[in-house]
Structures are given as C-alpha cells and as structure tokens.
Amino acid sequence: MAGLELLSDQGYRIDGRKATELRKIQARMGVFAQADGSAYLEQGNTKVLAVVYGPHEMRGSRSRARHDRAVINCQYSMATFSTAERKRRPHGDRKSTEMSLHLKQTFEAAVMTQLFPRSQIDIYVKILQSDGGNYSVCVNAATLAVIDAGIPMRDYVCACTVGFVDETPLADLCYAEEGGGVSSLGLALLPRSSQIALVQMDARLHQDNLDALMEAAMTACKGVSKVLDEVVRQHLQEASMLARD
Amino acid sequence: MMAAVEVSEAEKVYILHGIRDDLRVDGRGCEDYRHMEIETDVVSNTDGSAKVTLGHTVVLVGIKTEIGKPRPMVPNEGYLEFFVDCSANATPEFEGRGGEELGTELSNTLYRVFNNKHSIDLKRLCISPGEHCWVLYVDVLLLQCDGNLYDAMSIAIKAALFNTKIPKVFISSDDEGGKDIELSDDPYDCMRLNVENVPCIVTLCKVGHRHIVDATLQEKACSVASLIMSVTHKGTVTCTRKVGGGSLDPESIFEMTEAGKRVGKALHAPLMKLLEQEESLGKKQQKVGFFG
Numbered sequence: 001m002a003g004l005e006l007l008s009d010q011g012y013r014i015d016g017r018k019a020t021e022l023r024k025i026q027a028r029m030g031v032f033a034q035a036d037g038s039a040y041l042e043q044g045n046t047k048v049l050a051v052v053y054g055p056h057e058m059r060g061s062r063s064r065a066r067h068d069r070a071v072i073n074c075q076y077s078m079a080t081f082s083t084a085e086r087k088r089r090p091h092g093d094r095k096s097t098e099m100s101l102h103l104k105q106t107f108e109a110a111v112m113t114q115l116f117p118r119s120q121i122d123i124y125v126k127i128l129q130s131d132g133g134n135y136s137v138c139v140n141a142a143t144l145a146v147i148d149a150g151i152p153m154r155d156y157v158c159a160c161t162v163g164f165v166d167e168t169p170l171a172d173l174c175y176a177e178e179g180g181g182v183s184s185l186g187l188a189l190l191p192r193s194s195q196i197a198l199v200q201m202d203a204r205l206h207q208d209n210l211d212a213l214m215e216a217a218m219t220a221c222k223g224v225s226k227v228l229d230e231v232v233r234q235h236l237q238e239a240s241m242l243a244r245d
Numbered sequence: 246m247m248a249a250v251e252v253s254e255a256e257k258v259y260i261l262h263g264i265r266d267d268l269r270v271d272g273r274g275c276e277d278y279r280h281m282e283i284e285t286d287v288v289s290n291t292d293g294s295a296k297v298t299l300g301h302t303v304v305l306v307g308i309k310t311e312i313g314k315p316r317p318m319v320p321n322e323g324y325l326e327f328f329v330d331c332s333a334n335a336t337p338e339f340e341g342r343g344g345e346e347l348g349t350e351l352s353n354t355l356y357r358v359f360n361n362k363h364s365i366d367l368k369r370l371c372i373s374p375g376e377h378c379w380v381l382y383v384d385v386l387l388l389q390c391d392g393n394l395y396d397a398m399s400i401a402i403k404a405a406l407f408n409t410k411i412p413k414v415f416i417s418s419d420d421e422g423g424k425d426i427e428l429s430d431d432p433y434d435c436m437r438l439n440v441e442n443v444p445c446i447v448t449l450c451k452v453g454h455r456h457i458v459d460a461t462l463q464e465k466a467c468s469v470a471s472l473i474m475s476v477t478h479k480g481t482v483t484c485t486r487k488v489g490g491g492s493l494d495p496e497s498i499f500e501m502t503e504a505g506k507r508v509g510k511a512l513h514a515p516l517m518k519l520l521e522q523e524e525s526l527g528k529k530q531q532k533v534g535f536f537g
Contacts, residue, residue, distance in 0.1 A: 040535035051334045080384040081307030090330045124333040
C-alpha cells in the first residue's frame, strides 16, 4: 500500500479509532417544517440531510402506482461543494442514480408499504459534506426522517460500511480508508430480526474472510441502531414536553 | 414557480385587506422582514460558507476557490461563478430536472448582481494578468422554500463571501522564464475579501395598491408582480428586474424603488455587525448548524 498505514501495529487507524469503533454520530429529527419528515445526521465528518414527503397520491404517471402497496421514490444527491474537488452536477450522474436505486431497495425492505396502496413515498437525501460511507450515512439519516414522518417500518434500518485490512475488519470507514484500496462492504440491516436489507461488495476478498467481515458489519449496524434509538427517544421526549406546555 | 400553495378567494381578500391597513397575516408591517438567522463557516470542506434561515426559507451557500484563467476581455481580473441547486429537499417538484429552470434563472440573476467590479474588487482575485486568477465558485443550495428566495440568497452569499478565505500564493519564475505558483505553507495565511460594497437583494411584491417586503408564499400568491433590486450599503441601486406575470405602472415602480432603497440600505449595517461579531468569537464558538 502506498505509504499509508491503515492500521498501526498498536491497532489504531489513521483517525485514531480502534478497529471496531464507529465514528461519532450526532443527529436531529424534524429540522424542516414544510416536509412531512426530516432529519439531519452527522457521522464523523460526513453530513447528510434527509427529507420525506408522503405517503401521498402518485405524482406524474399513474401507471407506476401499485394496487397493493406504496411506491418508494428516492433521490440521492450531493451538494456541489460537498467533496474536496467541486462537483459539476448535484445529481443525475451514474453514481447518484445507482445510489438512489440502492436506497429505494433498502427502504422497500423496511417500510411497511402494504399499508398505503396506490400511494407514493418520497425520500430525498442530500450530502452536504462527504467523508466516506455516504451510502450508510444516507440510510441512517433517511431512517430517522421516515420515523419523523410517522411512516410505519418493520424496524430501524441501520447501515455501515466495513473494510478488511491486515486480517482485521474495520468498522465505519472514512474517506481516506475507502480510497486506500481496502476491500469494503456496505450493509444495511434490520437489527432486531438480523435481516439484511441490502448488501454490496465490489472488491476482492478471500471467501474465508467473508464471515468475519459480515459479522463485523452486523455488529457495527447494531451499534448504529443503538445511537439512532437514543436520538428518536430524545426527540420524542422533547416533543412531548413541548406538547404538554 | 415554487412550492405550490393554495389560497382561496376569501383568504386572498383577508390578506389584501390586511396589507392595505399595514398589518400582515403574521403581524408584520409592510416593510418588515421575518425572523432571520445567519451562521457562517458551517461546511468545513469549503473556503467559505453560510446558512441563512428566513422564516421557513433555508439557504446554504458554499464557496470554493480554484485557480483558473482570466477571461480574455478582462485579463487582470478574477471572476465568480454561480450555481443554484434547487434540491428536491425543498419541494418534490424539484426532483430530477424539475428545479433546473428556476435554478438557471436564479443563478443568472446572481451572476449579474455580484460579478462586477463595483460589488467585489475583482482585481484582487488576479494572480498573474492574463494567465492565472482565482475563480470563486459560489454554490447555493435551496433547502426549503417559503418565499423571498432572492433576499435570503443574497444575504447568505454576502455572509459566505465575508467568510471566504483565499490561500495566499506567490509567483516564482524558474530558470527558463516559466512561472510557478506556490501556495503559502501556513493555512492561516490567507486573503479575505472586502464585502463592504457587496449588495443585498430586496424583493418588493405589489399586493393590491401597496407593496410588501419579504413576502411569504401565501402573500406571493396574491401579488401581481414583484420588483427585485440589489442595493448597496450606501443605498445605491445596482440592478433591478421585474419578475412575475403581471404588469406594473411606472409610478408604482418609482414608489417601490424608493422603498427598496430604504429597506436595502438598512439591511447592511446590522448584517455586517453580526458577521463581525461572529468572526470575533473565533473557534471558541460552538457551531449550531442544523442542530438549532
């Protein structure tokens, strides 16, 4: 590897974390008044806004409507200033379209769409600052936004990106680690039932190591779910306090 | 144009009568702004950024600096580039390419208002005439629309320009006469822009026989047309444009211009005071961002 040591002999990573340590997660729900649900989430230096509109009547062509469930519509976009080098377009490129599709799949597995036949749920995520794990952070933020909108879900969907370096799985990769030639795996999990909503890996890894990596990813996702649960509970407490006044 | 609001005839009458008596639905007078919040330095991978909340309108501006080639017509000046991203976060109508038209209209107007030597000292952005200059990419992100986008955007841009730190560079020539650009080693050694002459945009909406400042979406739905004007701290008008479908008579344009000058002039002093105050707090200050 070119000069960059991702895991030191003492077991520390480039940003000082231990192998299984997550980045600091801070979040707030209900940041916007006009949307049905919204959330802002920071995971380390990655900052994401998620907004949910719906469930509402189908917009545009009605032929896409399903008679037995709601259609989930996602758009992933990145602010032009979110990356180190300025992006020319916020969305519409291949990578964002793929990311939108992944988000759609993830939330179709989690939202109880059968409760809203013939309707549509819009989930829009926007990366304000990008520092690795974009997909995972978007899923985590969107989960909070869907909860804020009061749309029933089977469980929280928690996502985490993990990597494999020197026979050790690393949890919650940052940008420097993602770019450092690590084989990484993105996993979205419904933690209580341990059901996997999405798994993606497009790097080489020995089959023997896959189990360890999956195990680490699931543990990391369960860690994220604890933090998200805390955020939701705190938000509800604040909201109920305000309602009482 | 933006997030649709349905206003019934009865509501329209209510709003119109209120404005006639200088009392708007939310209790404001005709020339009052809504509650405004400004925060700078909110996105750390930009060279300057600001977030402005005006009522429910939320605008985030990030400025990135890059070295580019000066325009041939003005070899000794740098320039600004504007991009307005009407994101789907603001309203589902902006999904896909839905926000592009509005975005282009807004960014073209912003370019006309801000990219001239009377607003910003563009000569300072020049590194070596005809060869290298600083290009400021001003990217505006609309996160929520609740009327009066122009005013909120212009204030956010002024605040972000104030916050922008351009690295210092040195030009050294090598043996063959070629020039090299060297960046200063000290990241705190940077150039700041003088934003004194940067104008703010004031939008005046003609509602009934009167005009109002900082219209909400409901009020905008009752208005025939509006006038946007950029006003400097001295009260000089640098740009005006009529927007909207209706028509305005010359007399009311005159009245609106006078009101706009007054309102626009009054906007600058408190804004600069706020920005300087925030700056003086430095790194100690806890950033609120979206947690507020």
